[in-house]
Each structure stands twice: as structure tokens, then as C-alpha cells.
Amino acid sequence: MWRTTARVAAPIAPATPLILKNRPTRVQCYFCNESIHWGFAYHCSQCNFNLHLKCASIPFTVEAEFHNHPLKLLRKSVSFTCDACGKEDKDKYSYLCTSLTCSLMVHRKCASLPLTVKHIGHKHTLNLIGSSQVNQSDRQICGICVKKVDTDRVYYCSKCNFVAHLDCGTHEGSMEEIKKEDSEVVDESSINDSLAYAVKKIRMGEDKIEIAEEINHFSHQQHDLKLIDELLINNENCDGCMYPIFPPFYTCAQCRFFLHKSCVELPRKKQHPFHSHRLTLLTKVPDYDVFHCNVCGRDSCASFTYHCEKCWFDADVQCSLISEIFTHEGHDHPLFLSRAPYHEKCSCCDGKGNVFKCADCEFTLDLRCATLPHTVRYRFFEQPFKLCYSTKYDSDGEYYCDICEEERDPKHWFYYCADLNFTAHPDCILGINPYKK
CATH class of the missing domain: 3.30.60 (Wheat Germ Agglutinin (Isolectin 2); domain 1)
Structure with a gap:
């Protein structure tokens, strides 16, 4: 059974003891300034002082994971620049380092920042570090909200040079439990390494580059496919992605079977930024003629799909080629995949959803337009x-x-x-x- 103290002397409250009361009307919490709509709250009848139950238990002193000294609650409204997130703010209560040799001052929420987090927007764990420790070879853009990072502390993945704002890295609902395998080193070079075809005949091209002239592809194993560099007279579609065929492409003369050269070169297994498991290239979704692409939201009867048997996740060919950073001929600057926990409007269709964002301007591109x-x-x-x-x-x-x-x-x-x-x-x-x- 849940219990609480009926009378309390809170560290942030006036000298008069507070009494736990059921508040039938809306009042404001003195500490967090949020409304107490109903239920129990600590109350002082002499000065009409009210506190949430959680706010009444705010500690005088905390041990921050990222700092060596204890931090003491400063019960005074002052303007300051937080030494954790770098934001200038006027906070009613903040934490100050008790050491005489240190002047660290942070927001209440920043005092409880964890040293390590796991965010759904990144495959590795992120560590809380000083921004001076980040690889400065490139301009730092938050990998979650796609905005410039200019704070003293950040969440960082050294494997990928991935940086995140403190607020973005600890956003409620976006954090995952840290598992043992998250900290293990994964050989990512083997993820996209499985060829979908066997080379039968090679010719030497310009600059002595070997070109696979005849192949046998897993999707058409009964006959070999030959490379063609000429435009077809009749309109034909690729039997993999179903888009119109343009050279170069592979074809089977006996079956009128066609595959783009780019579709032939798709790996059998790959990792996709929108899914945590490896995806396998199939010629059809099991038991279905039409599948729903979980990336762009379109239905497709295309032959090729990247499929996850565990989650029944599918990505069509165009969406399988999406990377977290890419360039599009419709925009002058690189575009970054936004992991923000809210939908944004696309600049090219006004639709709302997951988008790619430009860090240099306000341009956004949703997944349907990007593909x-x-x-x-x-x-x-x-x-x-x-x-x-x-x-x-x-x-x-x-x-x-x-x-x-x-x-x-x-x-x-x-x-x-x-x-x-x-x-x-x-x-x-x-x-x-x-x-x-």
C-alpha cells in the first residue's frame, strides 16, 4: 500500500510545516510552476503555499554522475548559464557545487543527467562528455534534432562521431534499456557483404575495370542474365523494383526478365537506419502479393523487398537505399535524418511525418518525397x-x-x-x- 507523510518540512518550503491535503480545486506548485489539477499536495494555509508530492522530496544535496563534488540546492531565483547544457536561464532553484575550488552551477534536471544513455535513434550507447573531447574535424550537428551543437557537454558516440544535445539524448520515451551487447564492438563491415549473384563472365572495361557481363542472380536462377547498355524500344519495368528499365540493366532473353544493374548489386542482407535487425532481400513477402513499406508508407507489389522475419518489417528497394545522411538533387545542401520525437512538415508536399532536415536552412524532406x-x-x-x-x-x-x-x-x-x-x-x-x- 502506498504511504506518504501527512506533515513535512520540505527543503524548498517556508519554515512553517506543510500538511498533506486533498486539493479539490486547481492550484499551482510553487516549485515547478505546474498546475496541481486534483489529488493530494502539500499545503501551507498561512501563505497559500502548495507543492507536488514529488517536488516536496527534492533533496538539499545531490551527487551528480558527471561531477566529482556534491551539488547543493540553491533556493534563489538567479539568471545563469548552466554548466551542463550551456543554456542561459532564470531558474527558481538550481544546484551549485559545494567545493570552494569549483563554481559549477546547473539546472535541477541537469544535475541528474546519466553518464551513459541508449537512444532509439542510434545503434550504440552514448556517453556524456565535454564538447572539447568531441572529434572537431566536422561541424557538429545533433544527430537527433539536426540542429547545431554548441553546448559545453554532449552525448557522444566515438564509433560513429555521433553527437546529441543533452535534452535530445534523454528525451522521455526515446531512451532504451542499456544491454550488454550494446557495449560490445560489432564488425559492421560484414553486415552488407553478401552478394545476391554469381559472376559467370567478365569483360575488361575502361581503365581496366572488370565488368560482370553475365551473372546468375538468386531471383532468376534458372537462366543467366546478360548486361545491356542500350535503351529498349519497348517500355519495360524492372522485375525487382518495378520501376521503368533504363540502361545499364541485366536481362534474360528467354523469359523477358529485366533487372536494373543497381538492383542486381543490392546485397542479400543489410542494416537499415529505420530498423534494429538485419533485413534480408526477398523476391516476395511470404504469403502476400502486396506488402506495406514501413519506411515510406506506400503499398507495393514489387518483387524485391528487404524483410525482417522477427518484426514483419519491410522496406522497398528505393527506401532500402536511404542513409542517415544523403544528398538530393532537389536541394543544395546535405540532408540529415531527423530523430526528433515529433512529426515535421515537408517543404515539398506539406505532409507531416519523419523527415530529413537541412542543417543550413529550414528545408525538410519527408520519406515519401525523398524516395x-x-x-x-x-x-x-x-x-x-x-x-x-x-x-x-x-x-x-x-x-x-x-x-x-x-x-x-x-x-x-x-x-x-x-x-x-x-x-x-x-x-x-x-x-x-x-x-x-
Whole structure:
């Protein structure tokens, strides 16, 4: 049974003892300034002083994991720059180092920072260190919120040169339990090392580079595939990702089977930034003709999927190629995967979700836009449509989709064919299932 003391002398309270009372009306906690909506609170009737139960137990002295001396509660409202997070703040209560040789002063919440954390946004544990200990070869960007890191202390992974703000690294709901295997060294060079094909014939290319001219791929083991560098007359789709075939590609003349060279070179197993387990390249999700891509949110009937049998997690080919940092021809600066625990608006479609962010400007790109194919075909048109990022093709100043005939937002990305002078929304030209052959 839960018990508490009916009368208490709290270290942050006035000299008069506080009495535990059931508060039927809303009052404000003197310590944290948050409302006490209902239930029990410590109360002084003489001065109308109220405290949450948890705030009444705030200790006079704490032992911070990152500091060698005890920290004492300073019961005075002062403006200061926290020596842990580096933020300038006016805090009603803070902790001050009791040593005469040290002047450390920190926020209440910073006094309880753990030395090591495990965040869902990173595969390794993060250690609390001084920012001067971080590898300074690159500008430091928080790997969680994608904003500049300029504080005295950070959470850091030396294996990946991954840096996180203190608030980001300890955000409620984003921390995982630290397991023994988290601290073990993993040979990541072997994660993406399994070839999906066997080379049958090699020719020497330019600069004496070996080129696999004929191969046998796991998805079409009955016949060998030959490398082609010419554009096909008939419109064909890749039998792996279902996108239109453009050279170079591999084909089986007997079966009219086609694979992009990039799809052939996909490894059988790989690690993905959106999932904690290794994914295996399959030709179909077991027992299903259509699968849901857990990265971009689209349904797909593509042949290839990266699949996790433990979690039933799937990533289509385009989404399997996503890395935590990448460049896109639709933006001038590198984009970083945001691990922020909230959804953000995409600059290219106004949708909300998980995004890539630019550390140099306010540009954001959600996963659906990040994985849009650069070139597509539409119905019976032989001419390809290209993904475009500006309104330079709309010389008349009017922005419409030639498929649905609805108005387009000029800030949003679109598909365009110069030969046909044809413009379309991405969803209109791709349809419900862009991978259908």
C-alpha cells in the first residue's frame, strides 16, 4: 500500500510545516510552476503555499554522475548559464557545487543527467562528455534534432562521431534499456557483404575495370542474365523494383526478365537506419502479393523487398537505399535524418511525418518525397517524365496538373515531360501502386 507523510518540512518550503491535503480545486506548485489539477499536495494555509508530492522530496544535496563534488540546492531565483547544457536561464532553484575550488552551477534536471544513455535513434550507447573531447574535424550537428551543437557537454558516440544535445539524448520515451551487447564492438563491415549473384563472365572495361557481363542472380536462377547498355524500344519495368528499365540493366532473353544493374548489386542482407535487425532481400513477402513499406508508407507489389522475419518489417528497394545522411538533387545542401520525437512538415508536399532536415536552412524532406523516382513513365506515353523541383516550366504563371486538372502548389515537387509539355502531381502520375507492372 502506498504511504506518504501527512506533515513535512520540505527543503524548498517556508519554515512553517506543510500538511498533506486533498486539493479539490486547481492550484499551482510553487516549485515547478505546474498546475496541481486534483489529488493530494502539500499545503501551507498561512501563505497559500502548495507543492507536488514529488517536488516536496527534492533533496538539499545531490551527487551528480558527471561531477566529482556534491551539488547543493540553491533556493534563489538567479539568471545563469548552466554548466551542463550551456543554456542561459532564470531558474527558481538550481544546484551549485559545494567545493570552494569549483563554481559549477546547473539546472535541477541537469544535475541528474546519466553518464551513459541508449537512444532509439542510434545503434550504440552514448556517453556524456565535454564538447572539447568531441572529434572537431566536422561541424557538429545533433544527430537527433539536426540542429547545431554548441553546448559545453554532449552525448557522444566515438564509433560513429555521433553527437546529441543533452535534452535530445534523454528525451522521455526515446531512451532504451542499456544491454550488454550494446557495449560490445560489432564488425559492421560484414553486415552488407553478401552478394545476391554469381559472376559467370567478365569483360575488361575502361581503365581496366572488370565488368560482370553475365551473372546468375538468386531471383532468376534458372537462366543467366546478360548486361545491356542500350535503351529498349519497348517500355519495360524492372522485375525487382518495378520501376521503368533504363540502361545499364541485366536481362534474360528467354523469359523477358529485366533487372536494373543497381538492383542486381543490392546485397542479400543489410542494416537499415529505420530498423534494429538485419533485413534480408526477398523476391516476395511470404504469403502476400502486396506488402506495406514501413519506411515510406506506400503499398507495393514489387518483387524485391528487404524483410525482417522477427518484426514483419519491410522496406522497398528505393527506401532500402536511404542513409542517415544523403544528398538530393532537389536541394543544395546535405540532408540529415531527423530523430526528433515529433512529426515535421515537408517543404515539398506539406505532409507531416519523419523527415530529413537541412542543417543550413529550414528545408525538410519527408520519406515519401525523398524516395520519389527521378524518372517515370505514364500510361501509353513513350516519353519519360522527370521529377522537377522548380516552377521554371510554368512560363504562363499558372500551376495545374494535366491529369486531375486541379491546381498545383508551385512550391511542391511535380513531374514534367518537355516533349509533351505535360505536368502532373506525383500521386496522380504514380497512382495508387507505382510499382505495378
